[in-house]
Structures are given as structure tokens and as C-alpha cells.
Amino acid sequence: MVKMGPFIAVDWGTTNRRAFRIEDGNVVATERDDRGAANVAAGDYEAEVAGIRNRLGDLPMLLAGMVGSNIGWRSVPYVAAPAGLTDVAAALERIDDRTAIVPGLSYRDGLHADVMRGEEVQLLGAVVAGLVPSDATLCQPGTHCKWATLQAGAILSFTTAMTGELFALLRAHGVLSRQLGHPVEPGAAFLEGVAEGAKRDLAASLFAIRARGVLGIADDVHAASFASGLLIGADTAARIMPGEAVHVLADPALGALYASAIDALGGTSHHIDSQAAFMAGITRIQELAA
Amino acid sequence: MVKMGPFIAVDWGTTNRRAFRIEDGNVVATERDDRGAANVAAGDYEAEVAGIRNRLGDLPMLLAGMVGSNIGWRSVPYVAAPAGLTDVAAALERIDDRTAIVPGLSYRDGLHADVMRGEEVQLLGAVVAGLVPSDATLCQPGTHCKWATLQAGAILSFTTAMTGELFALLRAHGVLSRQLGHPVEPGAAFLEGVAEGAKRDLAASLFAIRARGVLGIADDVHAASFASGLLIGADTAARIMPGEAVHVLADPALGALYASAIDALGGTSHHIDSQAAFMAGITRIQELAA
Known part of the structure; x- marks a missing residue:
């Protein structure tokens, strides 16, 4: 060298x-x-x-x-x-x-x-x-989440999902904004959102947040966590295969949410500095x- | 009576x-x-x-x-x-x-x-x-698009997709807004969007609008039509089965877009007054x- x-x-x-x-x-x-x-x-x-x-x-x-x-x-x-x-x-x-x-x-x-x-x-x-190994799947969450497939240490292909931006838009504007003001937390509501998100039917699943609130099925205090799970779940479900190891490069809070979704959808998450x-x-x- | x-x-x-x-x-x-x-x-x-x-x-x-x-x-x-x-x-x-x-x-x-x-x-x-027949699939496009399954003349089940609202949010705010100002038109760009939307990977397909613009793959004059096709295509692909007849209740312009997506994805659209x-x-x- x-x-x-x-x-x-x-x-x-x-x-x-x-x-x-x-x-x-x-x-x-x-x-x-x-x-x-x-x-x-x-x-x-x-x-x-x-x-x-x-x-x-x-x-x-x-x-x-x-x-x-x-x-x-x-x-x-x-x-x-x-x-x-x-x-x-x-x-x-x-x-x-x-x-x-x-x-x-x-x-x-x-x-x-x-x-x-x-x-x-x-x-x-x-x-x-x-x-990470030289053949690996990497995930870098953020406003625009990057998913990369590495082969022999090179980036073979990658996908950007504007998951964070969609969440920010929905929180700031539109019919759901009044429900999404609470903090996002990992836990039951987030994981319910991940399961719903795995259906990969985002526009319908998002409206269900409103319906769940209107019908009293879910407390709005959990709506932001559910919405985050929905978006991250849809993103993750489109990207990983069962059993796949995913190396997550992110700050601890956001990284923990992605790790939780990856693990819930059958992958194995690893946190990377x-x-x-x-x-x-x-x-x-x-x-x-x- | x-x-x-x-x-x-x-x-x-x-x-x-x-x-x-x-x-x-x-x-x-x-x-x-x-x-x-x-x-x-x-x-x-x-x-x-x-x-x-x-x-x-x-x-x-x-x-x-x-x-x-x-x-x-x-x-x-x-x-x-x-x-x-x-x-x-x-x-x-x-x-x-x-x-x-x-x-x-x-x-x-x-x-x-x-x-x-x-x-x-x-x-x-x-x-x-x-x-429409008493057993039928109906679609009522709009800010919140309604899809209903009718059986014996009653609504058996229904799904709302906030397809129109997502389009409006993306057009008004965020990273894609500068690209989405042109009018939406049926045609090649809309149908490309429908095909991409059928992958049901909305957050990633939306970011591709930016990448297509940045890389000079697509002219931004067509970006709004592509985005509309993407959203309507993802909505439709989550809802219909091949060969399914869908009765569309909408104004002519929006109805024509949904009809185009339904037909492109293997359904048969019928316009209803x-x-x-x-x-x-x-x-x-x-x-x-x-």
C-alpha cells in the first residue's frame, strides 16, 4: 500500500x-x-x-x-x-x-x-x-433510503426508495397529517404497520390509517408508528428475500426501525458503523x- | 313500487x-x-x-x-x-x-x-x-379512489386508495415537485408509468422519476404523466385480476386514465354514467x- x-x-x-x-x-x-x-x-x-x-x-x-x-x-x-x-x-x-x-x-x-x-x-x-462481506446486501436508511447489492466488493446494483420523504410529506400535509404528529417508536404499532406494508399496497394501506382512526380501531397516538412501519415495511418487503442478511448503515434510532422491519419480514439485520x-x-x- | x-x-x-x-x-x-x-x-x-x-x-x-x-x-x-x-x-x-x-x-x-x-x-x-351487473367490480377514481366488490347488488367489500392525494402531495411538495408541473396525458409515458407501477414498489419507482430526469433518460415534460401512471398502475395492479371487468364511475378525463391502466393490466374497463x-x-x- x-x-x-x-x-x-x-x-x-x-x-x-x-x-x-x-x-x-x-x-x-x-x-x-x-x-x-x-x-x-x-x-x-x-x-x-x-x-x-x-x-x-x-x-x-x-x-x-x-x-x-x-x-x-x-x-x-x-x-x-x-x-x-x-x-x-x-x-x-x-x-x-x-x-x-x-x-x-x-x-x-x-x-x-x-x-x-x-x-x-x-x-x-x-x-x-x-x-461487511464482499458479497452482501446493504441498506442505508434516510430521506431517500439506499439499498445496494455488493458483489466482489463492488456495487452491482442499487435501488433508492423515497420512504423517508413520503413519511415527511404525509406528516406535514394532507388528510393524515393531523393523525401523524406523535413520535415514531418501535413496538407493536410499528410492527402492525410492517405487516400491513408487506402487502405492498401503499395507497390503500395509508388510507386505512384514517379509517382506523375514524372507526376507533386504533388510537391516533400510535398512528405515526403504524405509518412508519407501513412505509418501511413496504420498502423492505420489496427488497429482501427470506433468510437474507442485510447490513444497515444508519443512526441508531432509524437503524433500529429498519432492523426491526428486516427481522420481522424474515431477514437478518446487522448494524454497521x-x-x-x-x-x-x-x-x-x-x-x-x- | x-x-x-x-x-x-x-x-x-x-x-x-x-x-x-x-x-x-x-x-x-x-x-x-x-x-x-x-x-x-x-x-x-x-x-x-x-x-x-x-x-x-x-x-x-x-x-x-x-x-x-x-x-x-x-x-x-x-x-x-x-x-x-x-x-x-x-x-x-x-x-x-x-x-x-x-x-x-x-x-x-x-x-x-x-x-x-x-x-x-x-x-x-x-x-x-x-x-352494471349485480355481481361486479366498480372503481370510482378521485382524491381517494374507491374500489368496491358488489355481490347480489350489495357492497360486499371495498378498498380506498389515496392515489389522487399522493399525486397532489408529490406535485406540490418535495423533491419531485419541480418535475411534475406539466399536465397529465394518456399515452406512452402514462403507460410506461403503469407498467412500472405494476411492480407495486411505489417509494422506489417514484424516486426513479428523479433519476430518469437527472440522467436524461426521460424529458420532464412527460414526468407528470409517468407519475400518474405509476400511482394509478400500482393502485390498479393491487386490485384487479386478469380478465376482470371493471366499471369506472368518473369524469371523462380521470376515467380515461383509469380505463387505460385497467386495460393495460389485463382487465376490461367500462365507463359508467x-x-x-x-x-x-x-x-x-x-x-x-x-
Whole structure:
């Protein structure tokens, strides 16, 4: 392995940004703020990057995520899956000789098409970190939940489900919004929702939330948990096969909900440290690019 | 059949209201306005009804729809399906000796529960009018699309899918909203959406709209038609069996979209005159209540 000097990695999302100074594969300094791509004007990226170097060190930088999109610094072409870290490193978009943007991945299968930006570093890094086998199913829940099939350490195919966004829309607007204000909790109502969601009949199952409330079958205090179970259950049921191991990269709360749905629907969930996966992935890209 | 005097029927929805003066089964006067239940205060119903009598005649009145809900004049208990017009007529909520509210229907099957208010008059009336067989599958598209299985002229079971509401939410809010502004049209993009929707994997298929746009696979001018096809296709695929005849009660534009999805997914669609169905249903209820 090439001996590699310290560098700065930035996980630059839509709303948030996290930067890490990495030395010998270890994080020695980090910062997190809300200067995501949606909050940085196109002309301000040079100054933003200079600011990060002022704070974390005057070092080479690798930027991943929405910074490489049409709402970011520069729109970087996607690398088509199947793709591994070698493909990603070979397609880095170089801003200058020590600043580069990691490309996202695209996938197409008939009518279905998909894209990701940033998640590929975590997903592929999980294998490098030894956290998942090189052939594995990974799930990264969130506003737009990513499911990836890895083969020989590369992303063979992936699917994005806008499960989190649908839940947020239903909670904020429309006929169900008055019922969905309570917190989501794992438990009986969530699991009832998972079972209903497994029917994969979302538009009808969602209306049943209203009917259950109107008819007094269910207390609205549980409606948000049921709705979350419904959406996560429908997502999971469309993705996994009985007995399948699924490696979940997420914060503990959301990760626990997906794990509960995966286990209820016959899979086996494993929790993965997503920051360790990101660190391993971005470090390998930096090595490959050196 | 009992000889029946003239009466006034009101189809009193959430946002709109339509009133008909009916003599010998024929509409001899009608009015339509936006004084739906959401726009009438609880204390104003007596005055509203008096106003209708002033304009259409001082006659007995039957009120159907959301007027009988907790946002209407009085919350009328649902009649549990299976139920026919005889059951509905027997459960009329009498306000006074010449004013009554038609109850809605409820349905429960395990975790799934459902309700309707007002649609039952059209659905059951379609049989009375001779527009559909007494054993039939009926579909009434809208914000909340109703699908009913009729047996011996009664509603055996029914399902509501919030297909129209999901489309409206996605068009107004969230990541897809910028792509969905164009009008929905039947045709190739709609039918591609129907085929994708038949996979019954809504949260993932919806995200593909974004990916198709980002990757330049599909022009955004067709995105709304594709999204509509996706939602209507998922709804229809969850409901019908190959070869099944489906009787569609809807305005021509929305009815044509559902008919197109039904036919594409192996069913046979038949368009039904929903006003004629309402008239036959409400007239029969009035006869039974006399």
C-alpha cells in the first residue's frame, strides 16, 4: 500500500456538511455544520474550501456527496454501476492538483433508473473496513433510503426508495397529517404497520390509517408508528428475500426501525458503523488516487 | 313500487355540493356550488337546507356524503359492509320528519379498515340503474379512489386508495415537485408509468422519476404523466385480476386514465354514467324510506 500523507475528507450533503482531517487512516480533527450544498452559492465553493483548510490544515482534499451535483460546486458525471472504489477513484473530478470531487453512481435496469451521490463511499467503504462481506446486501436508511447489492466488493446494483420523504410529506400535509404528529417508536404499532406494508399496497394501506382512526380501531397516538412501519415495511418487503442478511448503515434510532422491519419480514439485520465505513472508503479512494 | 312524490337529493361532499330536485325519477332542477362540508360551519346547516328548499322547492330532502361526517351537520354511524340499499335506507339519520342523512359504509378485514361517505349511493345506484351487473367490480377514481366488490347488488367489500392525494402531495411538495408541473396525458409515458407501477414498489419507482430526469433518460415534460401512471398502475395492479371487468364511475378525463391502466393490466374497463347512478341510488333510498 502506498504510504499516504494526511488529507481532508468532506461528506458534503444537501443540508449538512462534515469534514475530517485524516492521518494514517485515523480521524484527528473533525467539524460539522449546516453549510450543505443547498446552503452554499455556486460561486462560494472556493472560499468554503479555503475556510476548511484554514481550520483543519492546508492539505489535499476529497469532497463527496451533493457537492458534485447540479446544486453543488460542479456537476460531476455519474459512474455507471456495477462499480467499485477503483472505478470511483479513476473518475475523480479534479478541481486543482490537490482538490477533487468523488463522482456518484448511476444504475439502470429497464424502466428503472437510479442515482446516488456520497452514499457510495460508505457502502463500498464498509467492505474495505471489513464490516461487511464482499458479497452482501446493504441498506442505508434516510430521506431517500439506499439499498445496494455488493458483489466482489463492488456495487452491482442499487435501488433508492423515497420512504423517508413520503413519511415527511404525509406528516406535514394532507388528510393524515393531523393523525401523524406523535413520535415514531418501535413496538407493536410499528410492527402492525410492517405487516400491513408487506402487502405492498401503499395507497390503500395509508388510507386505512384514517379509517382506523375514524372507526376507533386504533388510537391516533400510535398512528405515526403504524405509518412508519407501513412505509418501511413496504420498502423492505420489496427488497429482501427470506433468510437474507442485510447490513444497515444508519443512526441508531432509524437503524433500529429498519432492523426491526428486516427481522420481522424474515431477514437478518446487522448494524454497521457508518462513520467507520465512510472513513475506510474515502481513505481507499485517496490511496488509489495517489 | 310505492308511488313517490318529488324530493330533493343533495350530494354533499367535502368541497362541493350538488342538489337535485327529482320528480318521477327525473332531475327537473339542479344547482352546484362550493358550499361543501369543509366550507359550512356546524351551526349553519339548518339555514343552508332552508336556502336549498327556497331555491328548489319546499320538499323532503335526502342528504348524502360528508354532511354526515364529523366535519358535517351530524356524525352519522357507518353501516358495516356487506350492505345494500335496504341497509342504508334502514339506517337513515332523521333530522326531522322530512330531512334525513344517508349513512356511509365501513369495512374491516383484519388489519385493514375502510370507510366511505356518499360514494355508496353511486356504487349501489349503478346496479339499480341497470348500468352494471349485480355481481361486479366498480372503481370510482378521485382524491381517494374507491374500489368496491358488489355481490347480489350489495357492497360486499371495498378498498380506498389515496392515489389522487399522493399525486397532489408529490406535485406540490418535495423533491419531485419541480418535475411534475406539466399536465397529465394518456399515452406512452402514462403507460410506461403503469407498467412500472405494476411492480407495486411505489417509494422506489417514484424516486426513479428523479433519476430518469437527472440522467436524461426521460424529458420532464412527460414526468407528470409517468407519475400518474405509476400511482394509478400500482393502485390498479393491487386490485384487479386478469380478465376482470371493471366499471369506472368518473369524469371523462380521470376515467380515461383509469380505463387505460385497467386495460393495460389485463382487465376490461367500462365507463359508467356516475350521475345516472347517483340518481337511481338516491331515488331507491327515498322509495325504501317512504
